[in-house]
Amino acid sequence: MRAIYSIFFLSLFFVSCTKKTEFETQNYNKSSAKDCKNDYNCANINLTVLEATQKNNVSDSINNAIFNAVRNSVYTGEKPKEVKNYVDLTNSFVSIFTEIKNDLQQDKIPSWEATAKVKVGYQSNRILNVVVDSYLFTGGAHGYSALKSLLFDAKTGKLLPINKVFSDINKIVSIAETKFRIQQKIPENSSFTDAGYFLDKNIFVLSKNVLFTKKGITLHYNQYEVASYVKGPIEIELPYGEIDQYLLVK
Known part of the structure; x- marks a missing residue:
């Protein structure tokens, strides 16, 4: 009987070890004005991100890497380390725009826009591929679209070189x-x-x-x-x- 129980618990152990990381979609949005849809004098940032839901080191590692990738894609300031989370990131985008707009003292300046969408591109028991698709416009002839691919070791949550x-x-x-x-x-x-x-x-x-x-x-x-x-x-x-x-x- 003890042997049967041992096999049973070992089976549960291996199943739990190979369980794929699960995610929830979270949205973080911020605008410089209540009705901010104009080509001038507005700032909009919209982030649709994934957050690993399991409470373990694997999820923490994945979530940190995703956040860093999103921050690197849309942050416009000079002190990225002070931006600790997605709320900080959206707030900083709008506040930097507002500060620049006030400093310029012009009737109108081109609106700013930032978006980032995170998705799972591929997932197996050995590898997890998360993709960050972003767009940033802070004036000029055109904005900049970019894609960032993150490859994780599915077992550890660490980025794979x-x-x-x-x-x-x-x-x-x-x-x-x-x-x-x-x-x-x-x-x-x-x-x-x-x-x-x-x-x-x-x-x-x-x-x-x-x-x-x-x-x-x-x-x-x-x-x-x-x-x-x-x-x-x-x-x-x-x-x-x-x-x-x-x-x-x-």
């Missing part, structure tokens, strides 16, 4: 460069710089934003990361069939 994702980074770079050249119509062995791309020392690099999907890996390059604004974001698809042997997690 790229060498814990791929066993042979050089091989992945080679595969990605070939696809990039074909997609962007850049002849083999020709210069990226001459073709108008921003690659230091003319060396192709992996994007910092690696996304897992059902079909493979997507490398997402934000505007200005490797090319001018007019080219928009660039994505390279790496099917699992071509890179499975180099993946350490999936």
Whole structure:
């Protein structure tokens, strides 16, 4: 009988250890005025974020990383460490706009806008991929849209460095460069710089934003990361069939 109970509790233990992280959606919104829908003299910030709900170190680690990514995407001040939570973040966005508007003493200035949407892009027992999609406009010719991919170890909640994702980074770079050249119509062995791309020392690099999907890996390059604004974001698809042997997690 004791053996049966031992097996039962061990089974419960392993089930609990492999349980996937669960999330709740939270919204944080702030405007500089009650009816703030104009092109001038308004500031709006709208955040739709995910918060891991389990009360453990894994959830704490994931939530902290998500918050830092959102803060880095839309914070406009000079003291990010003083912004401790999402309420602080929305309040600071509006207060900084109001301070600048008052300092300029103009009849109208372009309205500010910030948005961030967080979603789970991929989740397995080994890896969790959270994506932060943001937009920021604080004046000028246009705003800036960006995507940030966060790769977590599903068991620890810690961010995964790229060498814990791929066993042979050089091989992945080679595969990605070939696809990039074909997609962007850049002849083999020709210069990226001459073709108008921003690659230091003319060396192709992996994007910092690696996304897992059902079909493979997507490398997402934000505007200005490797090319001018007019080219928009660039994505390279790496099917699992071509890179499975180099993946350490999936």
